[in-house]
Amino acid sequence: MDMFRVAHGTAPDWQQAANLCLAQLGSIPVEANLGFLYVTDHLAAQLPEILGFFKEQTDILHWVGSVGVAVCATAQEYNDRPAISVMIADFPPDSFRIFPAIKSDIAEFADSRTWCEQTDARFAVVHGDPRNPKTPGFIAELAEAIHDGFLVGGLTSSRGPNFQIAGGLTEGGVSGVLFSGQVSVATALTQGCTPLGRQHEITECQDNIAIRIDDRPALDVFNEDVGDILARDPSRAAGYIFAGFPIKGSDTGDYIVRNLVGMDPENKLLAVGEYLNAGDTIMFCKRDIRTAFEDLVRMLREIKHRLGRPPKGGVYYSCLGRGAHMFGEDSVELKTIRQELGDIPLVGFFANGEISHNRLYGFTGVLTLFS
Secondary structure (H helix, E strand, C coil): CCCEEEEEEECCCHHHHHHHHHHHHCCCCCCCCEEEEEEEHHHHHHHHHHHHHHHHHHCCCCEEEEEECEEEECCEEEECCCEEEEEEECCCCCCEEEEEEECCCHHHHHHHHHHHHHHCCCEEEEEECCCCCCHHHHHHHHHHHCCCCEEEEEECCCCCCCCEEECEEECCCEEEEEECCCCCEEEEEEECEEEEEEEEEEEEEECCEEEEECCEEHHHHHHHHHCHHHHHCHHHHCCCEEEEEECCCCCCCCEEEECEEEEECCCCEEEECCCCCCCCEEEEEEECHHHHHHHHHHHHHHHHHHHCCCCCEEEEEEECCCCHHHHCCCCHHHHHHHHHHCCCCEEEEEECCEEEECEEECCEEEEEEEC
8 A cells, every 4th residue: 555646626627627637647557446536516417427537547446436515635625616636546455345325224234244344344434425314324333333443434515416436326325435454544533613611411302402401491501602792693693603512432522513403582492403312412612713723733733643654645524614615715724734744645525514433523624544
């Protein structure tokens, strides 16, 4: 696993963009056996042709990837324009296995589960379809199926076809590539929000509606945490204030972030984008650019220290709400990764939900480095 090459480009049509990438890849080594391919949704309808082109031109049969409103490569983000990001690599023979989309039941993973047991596979890069309500459950079940393994990836973000690549084209479920114990990786997550106030307990709820928090009206607790200005004008909280759910047992303070979807001032109810249970821990968070940048740098320096040697390549999955929407148009997020880690081959996309370990996050960046 010594060779990673990355290529990326934008052009008015897919053939121009694909040829730009092919020229950057240069002569394809015969050892290259796995490709990662991401296209912006401007080219989603042409993904069958794009995938066929790279298979034919590189002689690499095994590909994984997806569609994003934005895609990324080393130090470069392509937001809302036709673009392709591609990386090829040579992994040890029989060290990876692509699995097709799990669409209705984890039993569809049975054949790949046997391979995992034979190769001690505990890591996978996965892509999910946001339209399937079973997708979050599949993520948890898949991690458990590979011996409490670790997943990284993201949900397709597209205003058109929601294609994934798992050997060929697929959609509607969770698909990706499994790696055996021969493949060494390091992975880390950076948050895009900052907690406000302290953690609370949901004491009464129904479905996704918090009725009482800390045995008080839910909206009263929310208003105290966000302050008088937002409490008087809740519309200002949209896209700025979120609900956070700390992850039990996390030694790094990780939490998942969900949108606030409604308030009932008369009955003092609060609706969030997550099914609630009495006894759950909840806190409120703000979307904070400065602290998000600081946390990105912290994460990069921590994973660099943990790795102990230069990485050979990597994949990065970030939230649609990050990138240009949080840090500006000049590829700040990806340039920061290069600044801290060097000019390593890197590809990924901006997702409709980010996958890390065994759950679905929001407003995060998930980085994986191959070493």
